[in-house]
Amino acid sequence: MIGPHLLSLEDLGTEGIVEILNVAESFAEVERRTMKKVPALKGKVVATVFFEESTRTRLSFETAAKRLSADVLSLSVASSSVKKGESLKDTLKTIEALGIDAVIIRHRSSGAPLQATRWLEDIHVVNAGDGWHEHPSQGLLDAFTVRQAWAQAEGVDAASTGSELFQGKRIVIVGDIAHSRVARSDVLAYQALGAHVTLCAPATLLPPSVEGWDVEVTTDLDGLLADVDLVSVLRLQAERGSGECVPSLREFTNSFGMTAARTAKLPPHALITHPGPMVRGIEIASEVADDPRCLVTTQVHNGVAVRMAVLFLLLSGGSMAFTDGEGS
Amino acid sequence: MTTTYELALGSLLLTGGTVLGSDGPVLADVLIENGIITAIGQGLNAPDAEVLDVEGCTVGPGFVDLHTHLREPGKEQAETIETGTRAAALGGFTAVVAMPNTDPVLDSAFVVRAVLGLGATAMAEVAVAGAITVGRNGQELAPMAELSKLGVMLFTDDGTGVQNGGVARRALDYCRGLGATYAEHCEDLGIAAGGVVHEGYWSSKLGLPGQPASAEEAMVARDLLLAGELGARLHLLHLSTEGSVDLVRRAKAAGIKVTAEAAPHHFTLTDASIASFDAVYKVNPPLRPAHHGDAVVAGLLDGTIDAIATDHAPHTPETKDLPFDEAPPGMLGLETAFSLSYERLVLGEGLAMEGLFDLLSTNPARIAGLDAQSDRPFGQSEHGGRVTVGRTANVVVIDPRAAWTVEGSSLASLAQNTPYEGRKLQGVVRHTILRGEVVVRNGEPTR
Numbered sequence: 056m057i058g059p060h061l062l063s064l065e066d067l068g069t070e071g072i073v074e075i076l077n078v079a080e081s082f083a084e085v086e087r088r089t090m091k092k093v094p095a096l097k098g099k100v101v102a103t104v105f106f107e108e109s110t111r112t113r114l115s116f117e118t119a120a121k122r123l124s125a126d127v128l129s130l131s132v133a134s135s136s137v138k139k140g141e142s143l144k145d146t147l148k149t150i151e152a153l154g155i156d157a158v159i160i161r162h163r164s165s166g167a168p169l170q171a172t173r174w175l176e177d178i179h180v181v182n183a184g185d186g187w188h189e190h191p192s193q194g195l196l197d198a199f200t201v202r203q204a205w206a207q208a209e210g211v212d213a214a215s216t217g218s219e220l221f222q223g224k225r226i227v228i229v230g231d232i233a234h235s236r237v238a239r240s241d242v243l244a245y246q247a248l249g250a251h252v253t254l255c256a257p258a259t260l261l262p263p264s265v266e267g268w269d270v271e272v273t274t275d276l277d278g279l280l281a282d283v284d285l286v287s288v289l290r291l292q293a294e295r296g297s298g299e300c301v302p303s304l305r306e307f308t309n310s311f312g313m314t315a316a317r318t319a320k321l322p323p324h325a326l327i328t329h330p331g332p333m334v335r336g337i338e339i340a341s342e343v344a345d346d347p348r349c350l351v352t353t354q355v356h357n358g359v360a361v362r363m364a365v366l367f368l369l370l371s372g373g374s375m376a377f378t379d380g381e382g383s
Numbered sequence: 384m385t386t387t388y389e390l391a392l393g394s395l396l397l398t399g400g401t402v403l404g405s406d407g408p409v410l411a412d413v414l415i416e417n418g419i420i421t422a423i424g425q426g427l428n429a430p431d432a433e434v435l436d437v438e439g440c441t442v443g444p445g446f447v448d449l450h451t452h453l454r455e456p457g458k459e460q461a462e463t464i465e466t467g468t469r470a471a472a473l474g475g476f477t478a479v480v481a482m483p484n485t486d487p488v489l490d491s492a493f494v495v496r497a498v499l500g501l502g503a504t505a506m507a508e509v510a511v512a513g514a515i516t517v518g519r520n521g522q523e524l525a526p527m528a529e530l531s532k533l534g535v536m537l538f539t540d541d542g543t544g545v546q547n548g549g550v551a552r553r554a555l556d557y558c559r560g561l562g563a564t565y566a567e568h569c570e571d572l573g574i575a576a577g578g579v580v581h582e583g584y585w586s587s588k589l590g591l592p593g594q595p596a597s598a599e600e601a602m603v604a605r606d607l608l609l610a611g612e613l614g615a616r617l618h619l620l621h622l623s624t625e626g627s628v629d630l631v632r633r634a635k636a637a638g639i640k641v642t643a644e645a646a647p648h649h650f651t652l653t654d655a656s657i658a659s660f661d662a663v664y665k666v667n668p669p670l671r672p673a674h675h676g677d678a679v680v681a682g683l684l685d686g687t688i689d690a691i692a693t694d695h696a697p698h699t700p701e702t703k704d705l706p707f708d709e710a711p712p713g714m715l716g717l718e719t720a721f722s723l724s725y726e727r728l729v730l731g732e733g734l735a736m737e738g739l740f741d742l743l744s745t746n747p748a749r750i751a752g753l754d755a756q757s758d759r760p761f762g763q764s765e766h767g768g769r770v771t772v773g774r775t776a777n778v779v780v781i782d783p784r785a786a787w788t789v790e791g792s793s794l795a796s797l798a799q800n801t802p803y804e805g806r807k808l809q810g811v812v813r814h815t816i817l818r819g820e821v822v823v824r825n826g827e828p829t830r
Contacts, residue, residue: 142701142704142705143705143706144704162706163706164706164707164708164709165589165590165591165660165706165707165708166589166591166660166706166707167660167706169659169660170660170661170704170706170707173661174704185590186590186591186708187590187591187592188589188590188591189590236590239588239590262587263582263583263586263587263593263595264582264583264584264586264587264588265587266583266584266587267584267588268587
């Protein structure tokens with residue numbers, strides 16, 4: 056059901072997503088031990104190949120792989136042959152020839168990880184963000200984070216809830232949705248789990264078509280605030296907010312920023328997420344970012360367990376025997 | 384008249400085919416002697432002639448492609464005049480119009496002469512579309528009068544449209560003075576905004592930058608207004624949207640001197656193909672949802688669109704193996720155009736075979752000025768029309784009963800970027816005859 060690759064959350068379905076979230080709960084358990092490492096992927100080699108700058112996603116994947124006892128190779132664009140004119144295909148085939156088991160790819164072009172699966176033979180490909188297309192592990196860790204928060208609020212064990220806690224929940228995704236791979240993966244994750252999703256952005260930052268997305272679309276953020284369970288805030292790239300798609304950052308913040316005033320209008324139980332990096336004062340006010348209802352650092356923390364689950368399920372064939380290793 | 388090309392000596396007899404003659408299709412033999420059709424009738428006797436049994440086949444005028452990227456000079460690793468015209472012959476084409484977006488651009492008499500010279504001995508006749516502006520920069524007019532004296536009848540900056548409306552207007556006006564046709568690649572780059580696929584469901588889902596249909600339609604509308612105002616002759620390249628077809632239909636009804644072409648991939652593929660992120664499906668204008676292709680078909684059937692043109696655009700494998708947004712747009716078209724059009728228009732829509740030959744031969748020959756002999760350098764014979772006694776023998780024999788399977792590696796082009804890999808297509812080009820010479824015999828090139 057899961058694998059051999061993780062390219063899009065569309066490929067997982069509700070069951071696949073829930074399985075990953077549940078396995079991630081087990082790894083989150085491991086993380087609470089003093090010995091955080093398990094031998095699950097001992098002898099496996101995982102490579103991160105990032106053609107685009109990233110700090111948190113790369114560190115998170117590499118940490119996850121190391122906690123599973125995999126060996127990690129790390130190729131960054133600056134030190135690669137790409138600058139000498141080598142193609143993406145040849146770069147990937149070179150990495151493959153080193154004898155790796157999985158490659159984790161970040162690329163500025165939508166579809167590059169899917170293309171990679173056609174070029175590579177027996178290795179797993181994990182999409183760590185491709186263009187405006189998808190960022191599946193981010194969608195998973197966002198869903199994991201909010202499920203855990205809702206489970207805690209209800210005093211239940213998250214892993215026992217499946218997709219139950221998402222039923223009937225109202226989720227607003229606000230900001231630059233058109234150019235956001237996180238938005239696409241979040242929509243797929245939240246919908247698969249049964250939540251009701253509304254996209255909120257200026258028309259120029261909405262996807263040209265949401266046919267088949269089964270979402271509501273609005274440009275009125277204020278009208279949504281009273282009845283929402285989660286606000287997922289997306290980053291706005293400065294150039295898009297400086298006259299390209301929106302007249303000014305100030306105008307964007309006035310209509311679509313999670314300001315303190317807007318946060319005050321949220322129901323008390325409502326949560327706020329942000330995939331980072333945040334631009335404080337633009338899409339999210341500084342005091343909102345530091346509000347306990349804003350889960351940004353929890354998201355980063357959970358990213359490791361979720362990515363452990365992804366790598367484990369793809370690379371181990373799904374056996375849950377990892378808990379019997381040296382960490383227990 | 385100085386015709387420097389050669390007619391093939393000797394005689395050739397095509398027996399038992401359905402001949403598209405001046406009075407409609409007839410069952411007849413066709414005798415070709417020294418490059419000229421000399422007799423059409425049943426039971427013709429020519430003891431010394433090479434005989435090709437074409438029973439069950441259709442004998443018609445060789446196809447004419449208004450839109451071929453031969454890539455020479457500049458990108459000879461993807462295609463050359465030699466390989467491109469071999470592909471043309473295999474596709475049933477006896478003439479092609481070479482697009483000017485080469486390196487250097489076909490914007491000077493010197494380069495145009497070089498291309499015509501290389502084309503003189505090729506397996507299909509090569510006409511040239513000259514650039515409208517120097518280096519296709521969209522700014523200064525190219526020496527169109529000088530190129531016109533070399534026989535260039537079409538001018539275009541294909542690859543891009545002329546963005547500045549003032550430049551477009553002056554170029555249309557200048558072409559009018561030369562008796563030439565201004566041909567536009569309709570794409571407003573501002574509206575297209577760097578889109579690499581059609582803007583809509585798939586672009587949104589896949590996170591690929593899209594260009595809306597209006598990027599094409601805005602320039603179609605602009606050019607129709609300018610051509611109407613000036614009384615200039617306008618040809619619109621590779622129309623791909625419902626709105627474009629509608630605009631041209633109304634312009635023709637209003638008497639504007641406009642012709643239009645459409646490419647087979649726009650009425651046989653849709654943008655759903657791009658879900659694979661395989662750049663073999665990347666083309667400009669982009670593949671679009673089916674209703675646009677249906678509108679193009681309706682336009683071809685009701686005469687709004689005059690011609691089927693391939694937009695044959697070879698690209699090397701290494702450039703098509705790039706990430707989707709980085710790969711160049713374009714796909715091979717010469718060898719698949721007939722079968723695809725036959726399937727969709729004749730088998731699918733009930734168009735008569737003669738109607739298909741109008742779209743693939745007669746109308747494009749007229750638009751390109753290839754319907755009569757010309758004294759341009761290296762000469763030019765007559766294409767299109769009907770198979771009649773006295774005409775130069777530019778003839779194609781097609782077998783509608785046979786099918787074939789597309790294999791990129793077996794195509795004559797140097798590049799292999801066909802989106803139809805593995806697809807079984809109905810309708811086979813059996814023989815192609817250029818000025819009396821059998822250049823394709825039983826589906827194989829003779830040189």
